[in-house]
Amino acid sequence: MRIPILKLHNYLLISIQIDLDDQTAIQFQEDLLSKIHESGSTGVVIDLTSVDIIDSFIAKVLGDVVSMSDLMGAKVVLTGIQPAVAMTLIDLGIHLQDVPTALDLEQGLIKLRQELEE
């Protein structure tokens, strides 16, 4: 299964709507990096509103995607993390401290614009 990546001006938008298995998560990581490369996008929003579980593997993939995109020159913002998911991540001991987040897609886009203007 592949997660669709939409392009909007200089940004890439992704809304994860499925229960992520490991293979799909890894595939998404690859797809996003090549999409950043070919489109020259400077900002990415990954919306997690419909994701109701993030375990240590998915957390690692998401954290890695943020650092890898950063290396390529694109800022990533994660949006819409559910309260239950946030609590579970803290129990797991995963703080995603260096990862920019925002409440929802709209706030995510605002955050990106601010970061890219700085």
Added chain:
Amino acid sequence: MDFQSCVNIKKEWDIVGARQLGRDIAKKIGFGTVDQARIATAISELARNIYLYAGTGKVCFEAIEDINERGLRIVAMDEGPGIRDVSQVMEDGFSTSGGLGAGLPGVKRLMDDFDVISRQGEGTEVRVVKWLR
């Protein structure tokens, strides 16, 4: 509603299957969304460990319905290589696979009761319980 059901872990997709079934059972028992997420996450960690380190195994669920206690017991068992030093793998950040090493210590925090029985060369059994409050 007293049942015991198991999911065999053989391929990667079974990790998703196990956590989805576990979440459904947790919901039926009456757990709220936060505990459902905790339970599903714990199952995901245990099932992935089986898949990664033992190859195959199973995850079983049992609804606990005593007069004064209700909860969900999850048992993850395999006949893999076993864990040499259980206290070491319970340290945050210890991993033999380049993972975050958050799995087992994380499961312990996500659940209420936690036990690991492991013998080298014989396998591993992790038993956890979440109580309904």
